[in-house]
Every structure is written in C-alpha cells, then in structure tokens.
Amino acid sequence: MNRWWDDKRFGDIDSPTYVYNQAIIREQAFLVRKEMNDITLLYALKANSHPIILDQMKNEELIDGVDVASLGELRKALRAGFPPGSISVTGPSKPLRFLKECLSVQVGTICVESIVEMERICTLGGMQSGNLLLRVNPKEEVRAFQLKISGRSTPFGVDEEDLGEALDYLKSRRHVLPFKGIHVHAGSQCFSARGFSLHTQAVLDLANDVKNYGLPVSIINLGGGMGYGNWLPHRKADIVAFGNQLRYIRGQHGFEGEVRIEPGRFLVAPSGVYATPICTIKESRGTTFVILEGGVNHLFALSHIGYQTKQIWVEKQSFGEGESKKVQLVGPLCTPVDSFGGLVELKNPRVGDVLLFPCNGSYGLSMSPTGFLSHPLPQERFVDYE
Template identity: 30%
Template structure:
C-alpha cells in the first residue's frame, strides 16, 4: 500500500497533507534570494494552520514575522508562538472591534489604507493607552510588471493614491494615537518571471524614495510586499530567483544608502511561495461514469475543499497528479457537490482509475482549505495532516458550528 493510500486509510478522505520539511526548505530558499538584512513576514492568509506557521518561525535562520488580516489569523499566529509586537496587521476594512482585540493582544504595527482607517487605528490605540505604529499603504499611479495579479495602478480599496498622498501629510501626522513610521507597498502578486518581480521592486523603491523626499515622513520600516510565485494545484517546482538578491540590493543602495544599517528596516512578505509546495490534497474516487462519450471521475473533494478562491471569481484551472503514473485514459475530475461548477480538472490524462483509488493534487499548501467554499452544502472540512520527516505531527479538522450571539456591546 502506498503512503498516500495508508494515510487515507488511517485518517479518511479528502485529506490535506502538509510537509514541514518543505515549508522550511521554502523559507531557506527565499531567504537566500533576498538580502540578508531584509525582514520577512509570513502572510497567514496563505495557510493559517498553526503547525505550518510555527515551522516558519522556528528552526535555523532568522524567523518570519506574522502578517495578519483578521482576528482569526491573529489567534493562529499566537497559537504558533509569534510575537504580536513584531506582527503587522493589514487590510482595508479593519473594524474598531478587531483593532481593539489586536491591540489587547499586543499588536502595535498596522498598515493604514485610508484616512478613515488611520483614524480608527489611532482612536482604538488611544482608548487602550498606547500609540500604534502605522505604515501608510501606497497605491502607486503605475506599475512595472507585465505578469502576475496587479494590486496597484488603478482605483482600489487598497492604500493611498501615491499622487495625492503628499497633500494629506499634515492631516495624517496629526491623528492622535497613530504614529507614522513607514510605507507599505504591495503592487503585485504571483509574478511569473523574475524580471517582472525585480522590475516591480525597483519601481516600488523609487516610489518610496520619491514620497520620502516629497513628504518628509519618517521611514523606519519599509515593507515592499512580495509577489513571489508558486504553482497552484498543478505539478511543478517553485521558481528559483538567482538575480533577485543582487538586483534588490543595488536598488536599495541607490535609493536608501543606509538600509544595510537598518535605516530603514526593509521587509518583504510571502505566503504562497513559503507554503505552496508543502501541501497535497488526497482525495478518493467515488464513482466513474461516461456521459455522451466523455468520462467523469467523481471525487469526494471538490471546490468546497480546493476552491482556489472561487468566491472571488478566481477559480483556477486545476490538474491532478494521480497516485499512479501510468496514463491510460482522459477524464474530467469533478467533485461531489450538486452544482455544475464543481470541476477540478477538465479532460486530463489519467491512469486507469477506479472507485476507491486515491488521487493526489500537488502544490496545494497555499490557498487550500481556507480559500475554498468550505461551508457550501455543509459537508465536513477535509482533515489536515501535518508531517515532518515522514512522521505525523498532528491531524485535525476545521469545524463550522452555529453558536448563539447576543447584542453587540457597541
């Protein structure tokens, strides 16, 4: 019996498997691609499993810090042992209630997306007798990269438009409880080539330097985001960034000559690159059928277990890596949900699979369970199995329970 089949027999199907050795290998590789003076934030949105997050904080080399966008991610980071005082809380819709929870937990650094967001951060900090360090997120007027998911250069809920930010300086620096300490730029996600990634970082650094010179704002921390790519639910390897360290160092030397001494501290963020190739989704064939000449393999996992952020209109084409290597048929892989949209792969080459066989979908460690339509049709969430050195570290399952809620204290 194969290792996959044994895990499915012991823990059930569908089953996510996260390999912590691969998580640490990804951190090592990304660290090697960045200047050693750079801080690195782990974006828990990619995979908030505490064991996975903990692997990026522990071990050899500088630990990752936590980048958070919800109180749920805050709880996961705390469970994984992250220092809240080193965390960065981001997002365009931070409410007073969640800000208060973050401040009470010890978070002191926030990315501010607007004047209103900054005022809410300052008001909550003041109410708790502290001052919040705030990065101003910048929505640059233009971008550089031709590939990847653009996060800037257009009207957006994210950040201050770079062309109007200088006019807001007096207003922003006078908000009680909020201390401006730097800038936050995240213009690109999942760049598919190194040239685009390097070019976007160079553009971001030039933008940050120009804003520093025009506004006189203090710049203790400069977060230039990420954009590091990884394959999603298809076979393939993480890219290797051979030139990034040299090119990024040169751009920093040009615009921020004292950055190596921490003036400013430069930070990058990553989610998918750090955890994407650590995970596989194991699922089982429930039925095999032919309809009007086309073959369908019905699995026990669909877009409820691997949605690819389907709710955002970003359902990505998926391909499966079966548990055996012999290609004998062409079929579509579909899930168990009663919707025609529950398709994981269309017309892909597969072995001669039958009912009960195991299919393994690779590179599913990022944007898996928590980016899926988990509550649709109220099916149980997949089990999440964490392994290190081939040995099981933990096995758990997310639950969605309905609990009574009273009137808000506000």
C-alpha cells in the same frame, strides 16, 4: 524537484486528505532567508494558518514575524506565541473592534489603507507604540504579477494620486499615528526577477516622494507575491535572482532603512498535497466526468473561478496500467462551479483511485468554501522528511 508525495506511506489514504511536509516549509524558509538575507521576513497567514505550521515557524524561528489580515488571524498568531511586536496587520477591512484588539495587544505594525482607518485609530486613542505603515496603491501596475491587486482601481490601500491628503492627515496626527513608512503588495504569482525589481524600484520611488513631502521613511514593506505554480508545466520564482535584484536596486537607491517582505505562497505551497479518492465515474453526452469525494469545497483555488486557469497538475497515486483518457474532474457539490479547470489526461481512472494535487500547501483549505453542502472537512496530516 523533490517529489516527496510519491512516498508509499500515503497508500492508506481513503478519504479527502491534505498532507503537509514540514521539511519543505523549513527548506523554503531557509532558501528565502539565505538569498534575501538583508530583509525582515514575515509570513502571510492567509496562505495557510494551520496551528501546526504556525508552531513550526515560531519554534524553529523560520521567520521574523507574521502578516495578519483579520481578528481571527491575529488571535491564531498570538495563540502560536508570536510576540505582538512581531505581528503586522494589513487588510482592507479593519473594523473598530479589530483595531481595538490590535491596539490593546500592542501589535508591532498596522498598515493603514484609508483615512477612515486612521480616524478609527485616533478615536481609540492612537498607537502608543509600534509602527504605522501606509498601504499605497501605485499608479502603475507591475505586469509580472499574474494576479494583480494594485496599480489599478482596487479597494487595497490609498491611491497614489491621493497620497498628499493621506500624508497631510498623518502629519497632523504624528503624536498618535507613528508613521514609519509604506507598504505595497503588488499581487501574487510573480515569476520574473525583473518584474520584482520593477516593483521594488517603484516602492522605493514612492518612499522618496513621501520623504520629500516631509515624512521620513524608515521601513518599506514589499508585500508577498513570489510565485509557485500548482499547474503544469510547473514553475517557481528564482529566489536567487530575486535576492540579487533586491540587493542591487536597494544599493542603487541607497535606501538604508528596513525592507520587509511578507510571502505566503512561496513558503508553504510545495509543502502540501491534496489527495482525494474518485467516488464515481460517469459519461454524459461525450464527456467523462470523474466525480471526486472532495472538490472546490476543499481546494477552491483549482476551480475555474479560483486562480486556476492553466492545466491542472494532477497525479494518480497508483500509476495503474491502461489507456490515458481525457476527463473532467468535478467535486461533490451541487453546482457547476465545483469543477477543477478544463479536461485533464488520466491513466485508467477507476473508482477508489486516489488523485493527488501537488503544490497546494498554500491557499488550499484556508480559502475554500468548506461550509457549502456540509461535507466533512478533509483530514490534515503532517510528515517531516527530506
């Protein structure tokens, strides 16, 4: 893999810092485009909505549009210059004021997740243009997604069992709810092309059911979820195999409409490294605590209640000589929650050494509780080299 963070240029880091490499974002987007050439590629802003990343994606035309989940994300996308028609809105909480702004700027797609949301859109006069997709929570979960958010009891989408009621509502309001298809986001961190194809198959089967119910489907959105690990041993989704599976299943099914995907992590994860100095080292009853300047307040995903359940991927910037030691990495917050996974092996850790956490360009700062204890925000730097 491209270990761009080994570069000497980062030797001056002396406080918590994210470094993002824009060349890697470009590379990831080119890869997805090349291998999944017959899809519409949206970027899920929740993974990282830094304005510089959005500007890059927009100006370099790396993607076809964006998936936003809140009023704040909608405004960020508009500020970056994405045409409203290229914006798709999904998320379980869409208050009236959010939907009102979506309609007034004329976003291209709203993925509704309940009859209540459809009622709200009707109250606001309906969607005069664009596409309405129905987010569905299928009966079966796809086990290949490590973080599953459908196929079980969830607040996301309409349960497959209740599809009839939702479709009846859509049928009765066709003039204000321009139904075009379905959206299913199965979850995150899928590394199996076979798992992704099972998911695609399930969504196409659902599309058939909807069509048989009397509502034609011209768009399916398969959500995101292509995996990119920030743990050791490192893993990533084989996008060539994902692309092949997608083409195969689609061909078998004979679906001729538009297929959308909306990855977040896969496009940006490898582009970002979080770096933080060691502040203090302490022994307590047989455990060595390495207390970092920044912790889960900057990188919640590595906490044991975040996503991280595997071996933390951490490197020391200066590969000093000396003994390896098993240590517990903790952050600066006054809570035991602020600890990065389990014990990790570090070579000769010293106060002032900078630790690097690779592959955290996604779900880093954007999902961290930065307000707790009011520590300064980390710096965010951008570089652009192969």
